[in-house]
Amino acid sequence: MKIQQILLNERPEGLPSPDTFKTVSVELPAPAEGEVLLQPLYFSVDPYMRGRMNDARSYIPPFKVQEPIESGGVATVVESKDARFSAGDLVMPGGGKNFFPWATGILFSGDHLRKIDSSIPPTYYLGVLGMPGLTAYFGLMDIGKPKSGETVVISGAAGAVGLVAGQIAKLQGCRVVGIAGGEEKVKLLTSDFNFDAAINYKGNTHLGTAVAAACPNGVDIYFDNVGGDISDAVMEHLNFFARIPVCGQIALYNSTDVPMGPRIQPTLIKFSVLMQGFTIGNYAHRYMEGMQQLGEWIRAGKIKYTETVIEGFDQLPTALLGLFSGQNSGKMIVKV
Amino acid sequence: MKIQQILLNERPEGLPSPDTFKTVSVELPAPAEGEVLLQPLYFSVDPYMRGRMNDARSYIPPFKVQEPIESGGVATVVESKDARFSAGDLVMPGGGKNFFPWATGILFSGDHLRKIDSSIPPTYYLGVLGMPGLTAYFGLMDIGKPKSGETVVISGAAGAVGLVAGQIAKLQGCRVVGIAGGEEKVKLLTSDFNFDAAINYKGNTHLGTAVAAACPNGVDIYFDNVGGDISDAVMEHLNFFARIPVCGQIALYNSTDVPMGPRIQPTLIKFSVLMQGFTIGNYAHRYMEGMQQLGEWIRAGKIKYTETVIEGFDQLPTALLGLFSGQNSGKMIVKV
Numbered sequence: 001m002k003i004q005q006i007l008l009n010e011r012p013e014g015l016p017s018p019d020t021f022k023t024v025s026v027e028l029p030a031p032a033e034g035e036v037l038l039q040p041l042y043f044s045v046d047p048y049m050r051g052r053m054n055d056a057r058s059y060i061p062p063f064k065v066q067e068p069i070e071s072g073g074v075a076t077v078v079e080s081k082d083a084r085f086s087a088g089d090l091v092m093p094g095g096g097k098n099f100f101p102w103a104t105g106i107l108f109s110g111d112h113l114r115k116i117d118s119s120i121p122p123t124y125y126l127g128v129l130g131m132p133g134l135t136a137y138f139g140l141m142d143i144g145k146p147k148s149g150e151t152v153v154i155s156g157a158a159g160a161v162g163l164v165a166g167q168i169a170k171l172q173g174c175r176v177v178g179i180a181g182g183e184e185k186v187k188l189l190t191s192d193f194n195f196d197a198a199i200n201y202k203g204n205t206h207l208g209t210a211v212a213a214a215c216p217n218g219v220d221i222y223f224d225n226v227g228g229d230i231s232d233a234v235m236e237h238l239n240f241f242a243r244i245p246v247c248g249q250i251a252l253y254n255s256t257d258v259p260m261g262p263r264i265q266p267t268l269i270k271f272s273v274l275m276q277g278f279t280i281g282n283y284a285h286r287y288m289e290g291m292q293q294l295g296e297w298i299r300a301g302k303i304k305y306t307e308t309v310i311e312g313f314d315q316l317p318t319a320l321l322g323l324f325s326g327q328n329s330g331k332m333i334v335k336v
Numbered sequence: 337m338k339i340q341q342i343l344l345n346e347r348p349e350g351l352p353s354p355d356t357f358k359t360v361s362v363e364l365p366a367p368a369e370g371e372v373l374l375q376p377l378y379f380s381v382d383p384y385m386r387g388r389m390n391d392a393r394s395y396i397p398p399f400k401v402q403e404p405i406e407s408g409g410v411a412t413v414v415e416s417k418d419a420r421f422s423a424g425d426l427v428m429p430g431g432g433k434n435f436f437p438w439a440t441g442i443l444f445s446g447d448h449l450r451k452i453d454s455s456i457p458p459t460y461y462l463g464v465l466g467m468p469g470l471t472a473y474f475g476l477m478d479i480g481k482p483k484s485g486e487t488v489v490i491s492g493a494a495g496a497v498g499l500v501a502g503q504i505a506k507l508q509g510c511r512v513v514g515i516a517g518g519e520e521k522v523k524l525l526t527s528d529f530n531f532d533a534a535i536n537y538k539g540n541t542h543l544g545t546a547v548a549a550a551c552p553n554g555v556d557i558y559f560d561n562v563g564g565d566i567s568d569a570v571m572e573h574l575n576f577f578a579r580i581p582v583c584g585q586i587a588l589y590n591s592t593d594v595p596m597g598p599r600i601q602p603t604l605i606k607f608s609v610l611m612q613g614f615t616i617g618n619y620a621h622r623y624m625e626g627m628q629q630l631g632e633w634i635r636a637g638k639i640k641y642t643e644t645v646i647e648g649f650d651q652l653p654t655a656l657l658g659l660f661s662g663q664n665s666g667k668m669i670v671k672v
Contacts, residue, residue, distance in 0.1 A: 051606075058606045059576070227601050240395070246604045259602075263595045265563050268582045268613025270387075270394045275611040277604025 001028045001037075003105035006316055008063045012053055015254040015324065020053070021069070021317040028105050030079075036113060037079040038091065038106040040313075043334045044072035044126040045320040046160075048279075050253040059279050068101035069316075072131060074122040075100060082110025090116045092125055104313055104336065120295075127331035128298060128305045129291050131280050132160035136223075137290045138283040139245035140165045143276045144221040148173030151215050153234050156225030158185035159323075160331035161247060163193055164294070165223045167303045170194045174221070177214045179207075179230055181326040188329060193304060207233035218242075227251045232262055238271050246277040254324060306330035337364045337373075339441035342652055344399045348389055351590045351660065356389070357405070357653045364441050366415075372449060373415040374427065374442040376649075379670045380408035380462040381656040382496075384615075386589040395615050404437035405652075408467060410458040411436060418446025426452050428461055440649055440672065463667035464634060464641045465627050467616050468496035472559075473626045474619040475581035476501045479612045480557040484509030487551045489570050492561030494521035495659075496667035497583060499529055500630070501559045503639045506530045510557070513550045515543075515566055517662040524665060529640060543569035554578075563587045564595070571603055580611040590660060642666035 009022035094114030152169040157178025189198035218239035228251030308328040345358035430450030488505040493514025525534035533550040554575035564587030644664040
């Protein structure tokens, strides 16, 4: 069976370009004993994937050059040589694996698959009930520790993580201020997603003033999805004992030089601020707790959810790049 | 009674100069009812005092221009109109006050004084049993949470806080690496204070390499007393789940511009690092615990202690400035 794969052709310097990717045709053998042949339905594209394109020590090993890029995904079973799976089952990576290779057909060990409940839209497992939703949940609740009446600022607020983090913060009784790029996104945050205020950072030369105006009582939690200038503006308005879950730095991921900025340690001391970098893998032992709570809120209509779905396997590189120019509202998904 | 006071003459830009200070002669009236006349014996000079010279929002209000500078101190009672105190008592600020004004004679309300135990050298209350010792204790134990076998790096290691922090880390079974300025200090750390290794940052153009060599298993706790380039070098070698108590940034306190440096948030995410800025006031409700534990260690000879004592009331500005060029080993004290 002939399938297509998208490889990491070369490690990008700065923003990835078409040369970063290469599509190849590969002959897939029939599944061996214990293997399952999968047809991918959806792939997730996520900002952290930029880091995996570099050859650097980090929490996930880098992608290998001339091998398929991989990401979260949902697939349907085509043929199974593992008694636990049958044709038609909806599956995701499991048993210690988190990613599918970018391919139109995949051979995968049944030991590293898990079935998903077909009563829930399958893309939810890549978004609000998946890595982004859990990132929002644990980052905000476990590190941010919101208290009713506090002010929470969320950067990347219209993204997959930010939308969920903001709504959770509202459920905790906080004033929630979102920062996003573009008037349309900013409107959506207050009209559809229950944010108290939203700031469009694009073209805003007085971001610090805007943050001050939106946060008359200062900032108690800054959920930092973005980094760079946006974070600098928020850091000026922190309250004593503020908490900063540091979850993503998309503003910096395509830098070719070491990104420079104001040193923040003096601010951390002055206001006794906590910063905690984290990745969702730290909470692997508590995923069930997070998914149960998020599922409850979704079923009760307390958390709303949106996705940007791009169609076509060949659109995977474009979708990934689109994250860095903010093409998405909510979770960015590619439908194969 | 004529006394001398040292005032903040003007707010310094960058490093304080002789113009920053002004010595004046003042006529002190006799103590009123409830007041105590004090003769200061020792004043503490500490890096955080630089921040109080600026007119900026922080955890302690700024010094006022044309008013006496103030700092921790130990005094003897000369005359008392408060029944709780008698001539000859050794006292420190208490009852919500932490500072004495820089003066050769002081009128102070008895409500804001506390007697100290004369069986312990009085300067210990300004150092190992005072603010610096407690800063080391709570920063390391409460934020750093050292585990036996971990590697702890301490910047400003030969200073009042760093010396104590390093010895506490050793008592927890850690490998302890100190960074200090000057060959003499570095030798002292390993010969007298039980550090496993020490790095002289002065004239060291490969500080990162030196940190790597001294920390073959990476850095689990970075007790950051100093900031700037020294911290940048340590940050390159953090382990997963490293903790950084941020206690002082003496390298930056005299900057006239906003100090710039490499953005650290990507490192915090990659290695799930915690940074917590703090000041000792956060632990006011636990001072007794800290003083008891430190006292026990000192009596058992498990923590050694050193001071740099400069003589003369008029040397207070010089002693304070000396901190920024690292003139001290251990606690810097002025004997009036």
